[in-house]
Amino acid sequence: MGAKERHHVLLGVSGGIAAYKACEVVRRLRGAGAQVRVVLTANAARFVTPLTFQALSGQPVRDGLWDAEAELGMGHLELAHWADAILIAPASADTLARLAHGFADDLLSTLCLASTAPLAVAPAMNQRMWLHPATQANIATLRSRGVAILGPANGPLAEGESGPGRMLEPQQLVQALLAPDGAHVA
Numbered sequence: 670m671g672a673k674e675r676h677h678v679l680l681g682v683s684g685g686i687a688a689y690k691a692c693e694v695v696r697r698l699r700g701a702g703a704q705v706r707v708v709l710t711a712n713a714a715r716f717v718t719p720l721t722f723q724a725l726s727g728q729p730v731r732d733g734l735w736d737a738e739a740e741l742g743m744g745h746l747e748l749a750h751w752a753d754a755i756l757i758a759p760a761s762a763d764t765l766a767r768l769a770h771g772f773a774d775d776l777l778s779t780l781c782l783a784s785t786a787p788l789a790v791a792p793a794m795n796q797r798m799w800l801h802p803a804t805q806a807n808i809a810t811l812r813s814r815g816v817a818i819l820g821p822a823n824g825p826l827a828e829g830e831s832g833p834g835r836m837l838e839p840q841q842l843v844q845a846l847l848a849p850d851g852a853h854v855a
Contacts, residue, residue: 678754680758684761685713691717695726696839706731733775756846760791792808792834
């Protein structure tokens with residue numbers, strides 16, 4: 670699916686220091702002509718506020734499944750149907766596990782289960798978390814279901830270590846998501 674078919678991008682942001690890079694992802698997606706709606710997990714909102722994403726996207730930000738106003742119209746299902754593509758950046762180890770095991774106890778995981786849009790994830794975590802057999806099993810499960818795994822990159826990590834676990838740069842994520850052949854970065 671090319672850029673023209675991916676004009677409605679749902680960006681899921683999970684908790685982790687790389688959440689600040691998601692702001693640039695929104696800016697670059699909008700610059701490429703996409704409409705972007707953002708869903709934050711509770712932990713993501715500890716790193717970057719909903720107001721920041723609202724200002725960048727020009728759209729209200731959703732951060733909870735139990736938003737009474739949005740749910741009057743089954744807002745979580747409306748968002749799932751609206752999306753032409755879903756990108757989760759950063760995708761924490763917790764979020765990857767939720768997706769792999771089909772949890773639907775927060776807005777982001779519920780949307781992913783309710784949507785038929787292509788899903789891409791950009792893992793970001795400590796290298797030991799990334800290399801842990803549980804995380805690798807979750808990645809294998811997601812890959813087997815057709816989820817595009819974008820990264821992670823090798824390099825310096827927030828805690829001062831270096832290795833695999835660094836989220837790809839926003840430009841790389843946007844290029845992969847909007848590429849004519851879809852999100853295919855291993």
